[in-house]
Amino acid sequence: MPTLVFVESAEGKIKKTSLEAVAYAHALGTPVTAIALGAVDTAELESLGKYGAQKVLHVADSKFNQGVIQAYASVLTQALADEKADILVLADSSLGTPIAARVAARTGSSLASNVVALPDTSTGFVVKRSIYTGKAFANVALNNAKKVISLKKNAAEAKEVGGAASVTPYTVSVPDADFAVKILSSEKATGEVLLPEANIVVSGGRGMKGPEHWGMLEDLAKVLHAATGCSKPVSDLGWRPHHEHVGQTGVKVAPQLYVAVGISGAIQHLAGVNSSKYIVVINKDAEAPFFKAADYGIVGDAFEVIPKLTEALKAAK
Amino acid sequence: MKILVCITHVPDTTSKINFIEGNTKFDPSGVQFIIGPYDDYALARAIELKEATAGATVTVLNVGPADTEPTIRKALAIGADDAIRINAEPTDSFFVATQIAQEAKAGNYTLILMGRESIDFNGGVVHSLVGEMLGIPSVSPVMKLELSGNVAKLTREIEGGKEEVEVSLPLVAGCQEPIAEWKIPNMRGIMSARTKPLKVVEPKTVDSGVKLQKFELPPPKGAVKMIAADNVAELVNLLKNEAKVI
Numbered sequence: 001m002p003t004l005v006f007v008e009s010a011e012g013k014i015k016k017t018s019l020e021a022v023a024y025a026h027a028l029g030t031p032v033t034a035i036a037l038g039a040v041d042t043a044e045l046e047s048l049g050k051y052g053a054q055k056v057l058h059v060a061d062s063k064f065n066q067g068v069i070q071a072y073a074s075v076l077t078q079a080l081a082d083e084k085a086d087i088l089v090l091a092d093s094s095l096g097t098p099i100a101a102r103v104a105a106r107t108g109s110s111l112a113s114n115v116v117a118l119p120d121t122s123t124g125f126v127v128k129r130s131i132y133t134g135k136a137f138a139n140v141a142l143n144n145a146k147k148v149i150s151l152k153k154n155a156a157e158a159k160e161v162g163g164a165a166s167v168t169p170y171t172v173s174v175p176d177a178d179f180a181v182k183i184l185s186s187e188k189a190t191g192e193v194l195l196p197e198a199n200i201v202v203s204g205g206r207g208m209k210g211p212e213h214w215g216m217l218e219d220l221a222k223v224l225h226a227a228t229g230c231s232k233p234v235s236d237l238g239w240r241p242h243h244e245h246v247g248q249t250g251v252k253v254a255p256q257l258y259v260a261v262g263i264s265g266a267i268q269h270l271a272g273v274n275s276s277k278y279i280v281v282i283n284k285d286a287e288a289p290f291f292k293a294a295d296y297g298i299v300g301d302a303f304e305v306i307p308k309l310t311e312a313l314k315a316a317k
Numbered sequence: 318m319k320i321l322v323c324i325t326h327v328p329d330t331t332s333k334i335n336f337i338e339g340n341t342k343f344d345p346s347g348v349q350f351i352i353g354p355y356d357d358y359a360l361a362r363a364i365e366l367k368e369a370t371a372g373a374t375v376t377v378l379n380v381g382p383a384d385t386e387p388t389i390r391k392a393l394a395i396g397a398d399d400a401i402r403i404n405a406e407p408t409d410s411f412f413v414a415t416q417i418a419q420e421a422k423a424g425n426y427t428l429i430l431m432g433r434e435s436i437d438f439n440g441g442v443v444h445s446l447v448g449e450m451l452g453i454p455s456v457s458p459v460m461k462l463e464l465s466g467n468v469a470k471l472t473r474e475i476e477g478g479k480e481e482v483e484v485s486l487p488l489v490a491g492c493q494e495p496i497a498e499w500k501i502p503n504m505r506g507i508m509s510a511r512t513k514p515l516k517v518v519e520p521k522t523v524d525s526g527v528k529l530q531k532f533e534l535p536p537p538k539g540a541v542k543m544i545a546a547d548n549v550a551e552l553v554n555l556l557k558n559e560a561k562v563i
């Protein structure tokens with residue numbers, strides 16, 4: 001029986017987290033059917049074959065161009081039935097997680113979100129979830145035949161396994177009631193690397209002294225192809241937009257590299273970055289708690305170190 | 318208007334997390350428990366709406382054993398009118414959502430506010446599950462919620478931005494800042510909370526097909542490598558050749 005994977009796209013391109021979901025499903029050892037809704041490039045959909053999908057269902061109807069959660073959940077529920085798929089895999093996101101919950105409730109599936117690793121199938125089907133805001137994990141058995149698994153970033157590596165996928169148009173009629181939530185407008189940073197999905201994040205704290213100094217962090221982010229983030233006080237003070245605030249009460253990031261500049265490393269901030277693979281801390285105070293969570297540290301004044309670091313990175317290219 | 322606010326009873330954000338009984342149980346020793354930070358935003362917005370709407374009431378609900386009652390009382394002290402505790406260990410999201418949906422239906426609430434996420438389970442799903450179980454819309458994470466009559470206008474955070482949405486009540490919303498400012502209970506609130514009604518309800522039996530096997534802590538972090546401030550080239554070298562991340 002195939003595994004169904006919901007893939008999301010942004011600006012016509014499949015999101016990396018969705019490629020990870022396809023790779024995750026492929027690693028389960030079952031055939032993989034991916035499903036995408038709204039306007040996505042056909043070539044992009046075909047490229048899912050390289051990550052392990054055999055078949056891609058595309059719901060091209062423009063009423064799905066906006067991510068309407070209940071309508072998407074109806075489509076996925078129908079697709080699970082049509083494909084005779086028992087497992088749905090998707091990436092946690094503002095769209096993916098609520099869809100996962102609704103589909104699970106509709107289909108009577110065992111549900112796990114925030115999943116960080118492939119299942120252990122030696123005794124049943126046990127997934128590892130991140131809990132206590134990255135401070136611990138829970139291994140939970142999903143006992144129902146039907147399962148919905150929603151993945152935290154990096155739960156599987158999006159690697160190319162070769163292969164080709166056929167793209168099939170797919171239509172489902174959904175009730176009008178599914179469109180009860182009307183999206184009036186949306187504002188989205190475009191062309192930039194989005195913080196929740198970035199491989200590298202450059203983040204600034206109150207040590208940056210004011211919004212006028214963010215230019216140097218943006219320059220550093222640019223050479224690293226990184227997203228920019230910040231600590232909570234920085235967004236509270238209005239120096240940076242709210243969606244850049246990292247931590248317990250903000251975005252939880254899981255990049256390959258997190259560069260923290262002028263951030264003290266309060267436990268609530270660390271809760272949002274503790275899934276990063278490597279952490280670099282630049283702080284003028286050698287006693288800053290962030291150094292204890294870091295892989296590499298520099299004690300120094302950000303205003304001197306950052307421009308030098310940017311230059312050195314440029315030179316190393 | 319009847320508002321239901323679902324709150325969690327969770328370790329304070331600075332807590333060290335440990336497990337006992339062969340990593341099958343959370344170790345509460347030395348841990349301070351609080352209302353979930355996002356649930357606190359939901360509660361604060363609910364109180365504001367109650368103050369602005371004649372005849373509105375706020376009920377808080379927790380699915381948890383008796384030791385969550387001090388946290389529930391705190392929510393009453395902040396200004397909720399009454400409380401419900403569903404007497405069960407909150408074992409998984411589906412179980413919790415089933416209990417909440419059952420009570421929500423019985424009480425005919427028109428607005429159900431939750432946090433965007435619990436900071437112990439980190440499921441981010443209970444609001445959507447409850448919405449689905451009740452057959453009503455759910456929106457999360459909500460940064461702004463305004464009501465005009467039966468229609469709610471909300472600002473929802475999405476990756477790298479936000480969207481404005483409109484929906485008719487009944488509705489479930491998962492809240493986060495800056496929807497409202499956290500409220501701190503005052504003396505009068507604390508006194509009156511003692512006598513406000515707290516109803517204890519026995520749970521409905523459900524099998525969600527999800528079972529905890531074991532908790533686990535992340536492996537300890539290795540020591541930090543310090544690099545001199547005038548030697549940024551060394552940092553570049555390490556990132557390139559040791560960490561291999563650039």
Ligand SMILES: Cc1cc2nc3c(=O)[nH]c(=O)nc-3n(C[C@H](O)[C@H](O)[C@H](O)COP(=O)(O)OP(=O)(O)OC[C@H]3O[C@@H](n4cnc5c(N)ncnc54)[C@H](O)[C@@H]3O)c2cc1C
Nearest residue numbers: 205206207231232247248249262263264268269284285302
């Ligand atoms: C319930 C709760 C939830 C919270 N959630 C979050 C959250 O999600 N995210 C979050 O970030 N915080 C959160 N906080 C706040 C958190 O406790 C800290 O207050 C906050 O992270 C501190 O931000 P900061 O490090 O930018 O500022 P500060 O603590 O003021 O630290 C500034 C740092 O900059 C350094 N510095 C100063 N000048 C320079 C210079 N020229 N060069 C280099 N370094 C310099 C200083 O040495 C210092 O270490 C939360 C708090 C609570 C109570």
Ligand SMILES: Nc1ncnc2c1ncn2[C@@H]1O[C@H](COP(=O)(O)O)[C@@H](O)[C@H]1O
Nearest residue numbers: 323380407431432434435440441442443
């Ligand atoms: N045990 C519980 N009792 C009451 N409400 C809960 C409980 N668990 C979760 N919730 C609500 O559901 C929201 C989302 O939780 P979660 O899906 O666990 O991240 C929380 O912020 C609470 O508002």
